Amino acid sequence: MEWYKRVKIPLAELKKLTPNKKVKIYLKLEKFNPTGSIKDKIAIEMIDEMEKSIDLNKKIILEASSGNTGISVAWYSAIKGYKSVIVVKPNTSINKLRLIKLLGAKIIFSSNPRETAEKLSKNKKYVWLNQYVNESNVQAHFKRTAKEIVKELKRVDVLVSAIGTGGTIIGIGKFLKKKFTKIRIVGVIAKDEIEGLANLKEYKLESMPIYVKNKEFVDKIHKVSFTTAKKMVNLLAKKEGLLVGLSSGAVAWIALKYAKKLKKGTVVGIAADGIERYLNQIFCAPGGIRTHDPPVNSRALYH
Ligand SMILES: Cc1ncc(COP(=O)(O)O)c(C=O)c1O
Numbered sequence: 001m002e003w004y005k006r007v008k009i010p011l012a013e014l015k016k017l018t019p020n021k022k023v024k025i026y027l028k029l030e031k032f033n034p035t036g037s038i039k040d041k042i043a044i045e046m047i048d049e050m051e052k053s054i055d056l057n058k059k060i061i062l063e064a065s066s067g068n069t070g071i072s073v074a075w076y077s078a079i080k081g082y083k084s085v086i087v088v089k090p091n092t093s094i095n096k097l098r099l100i101k102l103l104g105a106k107i108i109f110s111s112n113p114r115e116t117a118e119k120l121s122k123n124k125k126y127v128w129l130n131q132y133v134n135e136s137n138v139q140a141h142f143k144r145t146a147k148e149i150v151k152e153l154k155r156v157d158v159l160v161s162a163i164g165t166g167g168t169i170i171g172i173g174k175f176l177k178k179k180f181t182k183i184r185i186v187g188v189i190a191k192d193e194i195e196g197l198a199n200l201k202e203y204k205l206e207s208m209p210i211y212v213k214n215k216e217f218v219d220k221i222h223k224v225s226f227t228t229a230k231k232m233v234n235l236l237a238k239k240e241g242l243l244v245g246l247s248s249g250a251v252a253w254i255a256l257k258y259a260k261k262l263k264k265g266t267v268v269g270i271a272a273d274g275i276e277r278y279l280n281q282i283f284c285a286p287g288g289i290r291t292h293d294p295p296v297n298s299r300a301l302y303h
Contacts, residue, residue, distance in 0.1 A: 004034045004040070004044070004079070005044060007032060007033060007034065008032070009028060009029060009030055009032050009033065009145075009148055010028075010029050010032060011026040011027070011028050011029075011149075011152055011153070011268070012026060012027050012028075012029055012240070012242055013025065013026050014026070014027065014236075014240055014242075014252070014255075014256075015240070016239045016240055017235065017236075017239055017240060017252075017256060018259060019256065019259055019260045020259065020260070020262070020263075020264075022263065022264035022265075023259045023262045023263075023264060023265055023266070023267065024265075024266045024267070025255050025256065025259050025266075025267045025268075025269070026153070026266070026267070026268045026269070027236075027242065027244065027248065027251075027252060027255070027268075027269045027270075027271040028145075028148075028149065028268060028269070028270050028271060029242070029244070029271050029274075030145075030270065030271055030272050030273060031243075031244065031245070031271065031273050031274035031276075033072075034075065035068075035071050035072055035075045035099070036068075036071075036273055036274055036276065036277060037068035037071070037072065037245075037272055037273035037274075037277075038068070038145070038168060038270070038272045038273065039067075039068040039069045039071070039072035039272075040072045040075065040076070041140040041141065041144055041145065042069065042072070042131060042134075042136065042137045042140040042141075042167060043069065043072035043073045043075065043076040043129075044076055044140070045136040045137070045139055045140035045143070045144075046073075046129045046131070046134050046136040046137065046140075047061065047073075047076050047077070047080060047082070047129070048136075049136045049139075050127060050129070050136075051080075054127055056080070056082045056127065057081075057082065059082075059083075059125060059126065059127045060082075060083045060084065060085055060125055060126050060127070061073060061077050061082050061083065061084040061085070061126075061127055061129065062084070062085050062087070062117055062120055062121060062126040062127060062128045062129070063084070063085075063086055063087070063117065063128070063129045063130070063131065064086075064087040064088075064110075064113035064114045064116065064117035064128075064130075065086060065087075065088065065113065065131070066088045066089040066091075066092040066096075066113060066195075067096075067164070067195055067196045068196065068272070068273055068277075069131055070086040070088060070096070070100055070105075071096060071099050071100055071103070073086060073105070073129060074086055074099070074100045074103035074104065074105035075103050077103075077104070077105060078103045078104050078105075083106075084104075084105040084106070085105060085106045085107075085108060085120075085126070086100050086105050086106070086107055086108070087107075087108045087109075087110050087113040087116045087117045087120070088100075088107060088108070088109060088110070088113055089109070089110070089111060089113060090109045090110075090111065093277070093278070093280060093281055094280070095277065095280060096277065108120075114132070117130070131165050131167065132165050132208065132209055132210065133209045133210065137165055137167030137171075137210060138166075138167050138170050138171040138174070138210060138214075139171065140167065140171060141167060141168050141170075141171025141172050141175075142171040142172070142174055142175050143171075145168065145171060145172055145270070146171060146172045146174075146175030146176055147175070149172070149176070149268060150175070150176070150179055153266060153268070155180065155265070155266050156176060156180050156183055156266050156267075156268050157180075157182070157183060157184065157262060157265035157266055157267065158183070158184045158186060158255070158258045158259075158262070158265070158266075158267040158268070159172060159173070159176055159183060159184070159185050159186065159267075159268050159269075159270075160186045160187075160188060160251050160254050160255045160258065160267065160268070160269040160270070161185075161186075161187060161188070161251065161269070161270040162187070162188045162189070162194075162196065162197050162247040162248075162250060162251050162270070162272060163187045163188065163189050163197065163198050163205065163208070163211060163218075163221070164196045164197050164198060164208075164247075165208055165210055165211075166205075166208045166210035166211030166214070167210055168270055168272070169185060169187050169211075169217070169218060170210055170211065170214040170217055170218075172185070172270070173185040173214075173217030173218060174214070174217055177217060184219045184220065184258070185217055185218050185219050186218075186219060186220050186221070186222065186254060186258065187218050187220070187221040187222070188221070188222055188223075188224055188247070188250050188251050188254050189205065189221060189222075189223055189224075190223065190224065190225070190226065190229075190250070191223040191224060191225040191226075192225055192226050193226055194224070194226055194229055194246050194247055194250055195246060195247070195278070196247050196272065196273075197247050197250070198211075205221070222254050222257075224250035224253055224254065226246070228249075228250065228253055229246045229247070229249035229250040229253065230246065230249060230282060231249070231253075232249035232250065232252050232253045233245070233246060233248070233249035233275055233282075236248075236249065236252055237275070242271075243274050243275045243276065244271040244273070244274055244275060245271070245272060245273040245274055245275050245277060245278060246275075246278060246282065247272050247273070248269070248270075248271030248272055248273065251269040251270060251271060251272075252269050252271070254269075255267045255268075255269035
């Protein structure tokens with residue numbers, strides 16, 4: 001099997017932050033994927049699945065993402081030798097844009113990437129992956145992420161995952177609820193704005209078809225603010241030496257809350273990416289409250 005389908009994703013135990021030694025808390029560090037986020041797994045699954053019915057050599061792979069998925073799709077398209085186009089918001093972090101370009105994808109700027117991708121997809125030269133409805137998004141986590149957890153842990157009482165498209169939580173939830181019948185599957189969304197996550201303003205849960213179709217696999221959803229997520233990122237770095245991204249900080253915050261309620265057991269949180277990707281946005285000012293870069297002009301991307 002190819003190296004990128006075999007990468008080992010570590011489970012890091014939070015030994016210092018655990019409130020009770022009889023409760024083990026683990027963060028699954030998905031930043032160890034080839035491009036640094038959990039989305040590599042879905043890019044592989046979506047493109048491998050699509051290849052079975054479409055000759056992708058004659059097409060351009062299209063995806064709308066201002067987050068990690070764009071980088072992962074550009075990456076896997078490069079490996080496969082396919083052309084790709086990523087539609088992003090103009091305020092996407094400059095380092096993400098540089099990575100997408102470095103991997104050879106074309107970038108299209110739009111204030112509404114999903115809408116623009118939908119319009120472009122009417123042209124037959126494009127195939128739109130559309131992670132928001134693509135069943136392979138769920139399958140990637142059902143077949144891989146969930147199995148990786150079961151391979152390492154004999155028992156899981158609570159599983160915490162952030163919700164963006166819902167692919168991670170539903171894929172893992174479907175698998176783990178069969179394996180551990182009493183498990184609680186807990187989702188995290190943003191109270192205000194955390195990149196990649198559903199929030200109360202713009203990307204609401206009701207607009208996530210994967211989540212809406214599979215709600216029964218999620219027992220509870222919590223909202224976490226940007227400030228709390230950032231506080232947790234700081235704490236994880238300083239106490240545990242873990243460099244995780246903002247959505248992972250939000251997940252860890254909720255994982256700790258559940259750990260406090262348990263007498264004994266195991267809590268697992270999915271840490272979708274690392275903080276490296278957000279350094280220019282998060283630690284840019286004393287308050288660190290800029291969640292996006294200023295809009296860039298495509299000419300600023302030199303290659
Ligand atoms: C940083 C980050 N964390 C978590 C998620 C949530 O993953 P999912 O889309 O599988 O719900 C995303 C999704 O885009 C993300 O970018």
